Amino acid sequence: MAQAEKTKEIITFGELLERWKKEGREEGRKVGRKEGIEEGKKEGIEEGKREGQFLERRKMAQKMANAGLDIETIISLTGFSEDEIKQILKEG
Template structure:
């Protein structure tokens, strides 16, 4: 626990809000600071009210459920993003492979002396694409 300067109002509040505060420290704070005394009295009243406790617990439960749902949604989104990325990558790879295959066939056709019109018909490549391969 950090060392608190009880002459500093901020330090008194930090100590008051600390979960590990002892009864003796709490009594000392209540004696020193009237606003802390008022806050402590209100907390005592509220903690005795069953409806307030029920609402507090419901809020805490809702907060936990929200965080859990957000975490699950984030994980699902990441998984989906990876799957979509892989699918797009595979599709792009197939497209690139088909183009490279056509280009290789066109080079071989050029090598055996076929004319550009015939190569264009057989490969489906454009005249611009074939001119780049020459």
């Protein structure tokens, strides 16, 4: 019986190699997920900044229009196109 139990504990090099490959893939996935999450956070922060800048430019365009500036001046100061300015003024 002792010999049968010892036989169960013996694994081939191929089996050991497969175990190491599996462990390596699992570790790689963990690292990849962590890096992906960090990159996603950075992209989210940058997108939030861009959105905030857009909204600020939009508010500024509305204020300029309310102050009586012509569309050409608003375009040159905000970088919006004429169609974008018209849409902003329409939405109000």
